Structures are given as C-alpha cells and as structure tokens.
Amino acid sequence: MRKILAAAACVGLAGLTACSVSAPAPEAASTMPAQSEPATAQPARPSGDADSGTAAPPSSAAGGARATGTREACQLFNKLVVDYGAVSPTDSNGYEDVYLKAQDATDAVSGDLRGLFSSLGLLALDRSSAAESGGKPAQESQDAVRDAVFANSGACTAAGVTLRL
Template sequence: MRKLIAALAMAGLAGLTACAPASEAPAPASTAPASGNSVAKPSKSASAGASTGALGVKESCERFNSLVVDLRAVKAEDSDGYDDIYFRAQEAKDAATGDIKGLFAAVSMLALDRSLGETPSKQSQDAIRDAVFANAGECTAEDVTLTY
C-alpha cells in the first residue's frame, strides 16, 4: 500500500515541481519558528472560500509551518506518525487553493520518504525548497514566514 502511495505522490510531485518559478528567491527570514500546535487558527484572510472549506492563504501558510514542526517531532521509527503527517498534508492540499497546494504536496513527499524508513530523497528536498520559494512572497504578504 505504501509503495502505491509513494508512486502516486511522486507522479503528482513531478508535475508540481515543473510549475515552480526558478528565478524567485525570498529574502532570508528572521522570525521565530511556529509553535508545535497542529491545529491552524482561522484567520481574517481566509476569504470567501472559507465557507466552502477552502483554506485562505494565511491559514495555509500557518498550516504548512505547523505540519513542518509536527514532521520534525515524529520519531524516526514511528512510521504511523509519518503516515499521519502525510494524510494531514494531503487534506490541507485538497483544501488549499492555487500554488499554495505545492507546499502541502512537498510535505507529503517528505513524510512519505520518512514513513518508508528512508532519508528524504533529493527530489523531495528540492520540492520543499521550490515550494517554499514559490510561496514565500504570498505568505509574507499575509505576515507569515514559512519555516523549513
């Protein structure tokens, strides 16, 4: 089952990384890391899409930071913990809009690598870097600094 999920996620990620802008890189961030709270707080910028269950930009950026904190907190031998992060990232990706979806797809890939007992692949590491760079400006405009 996990290998099937891995194959599906890799196929989705390949299309995602092709969309990331190559020339944009944000200025270095200098804010405190997000808390370990895995529940994102609703924000004013959740926009009209919030009524349909869609995440606004600010909430998406905060949820990404929360997932990264939770991903780092999972013990190496806890594949169920990594699976949980994977599924939470997939749910967030489904609720997010636009390019922000790439943040959650990249977290899914990292969690999947870890769930399979592997160190993150070069492709997963590149995907998270590209997704952070591609969305940093939009998140910064909402007063959220992406942490990874």
C-alpha cells in the same frame, strides 16, 4: 505497497513542483491588469470545498480577504513542518499522519499554496517508507518542499508569515 504508493506520489509531485516553481513569474507580472482576474478566480474555488474541516479560512477569502486565507494556510504549513520534525525517525505511522494532514490541507487551499502541502505530504510519505527500511527520504522529496517554500514565500511573507523548513 508503500514503495509503489511513494513512487506514484513522487510522479504526481513532479508535476506539482513544476507548477510551484513557475509561481514567481505571475508575481513578477502583478503590475499587469490581467493579473487581477486570476486572483479573483482563485478564491472562488476553495469556497466549494467548505465541507472539509480546514476549509473555513479559504471560504472567507471570497470577499477580498484572500490574505487571511493565505495567512492561515501558511501558518498551517509551518505547524505541519513542526509536526513532521517531531516524529521519531523510525515512526512510519507518525509520518503517515503528517501525510494525511497535508493531504487534507491540500484539498482546503487553492493555487500555488497547494504545492506547499503536496510536497510536504510527499516528503512525509517518502520518509514513512524510509523509516520502515532504515533509509533516508529521497533528495528529490526534500528539494520539492524547498522549491514549494521558495515559490510561496512571497505570498506568505505578504500575509505576515515566514515559512519554515
């Protein structure tokens, strides 16, 4: 059953990865006045998710403190990467815990930052399945995390956080 769930997650992440890879294009067009309208719309979304435990940083983004929400999201991603790296290669439950944390974080952020946590969750789920069979996670899962990190590195660097792989 986990293999089916992992396959479904791979398909879902393929769509998210496509969105994450296209993230640099809007950043390149940040000099256009139309860019300020989506930036205003994005912080409004997470404030509706204020009931989740990690939604406090994005809800504070409504008043122009969007960089603070971005900074905290990037720091959380780095923490989850450390947690992922600390799991024993044969501990499928440990990888599932990282997956669950990544899913919670995905719900608490908006925009392209969602791709960071979705891709890490996919990798953790894929690694969980591989831990049970003694294999390795699919290269596509690893590539998705790498692509999401590159797509969001500009925003995180602007917020004062360097993303880690």
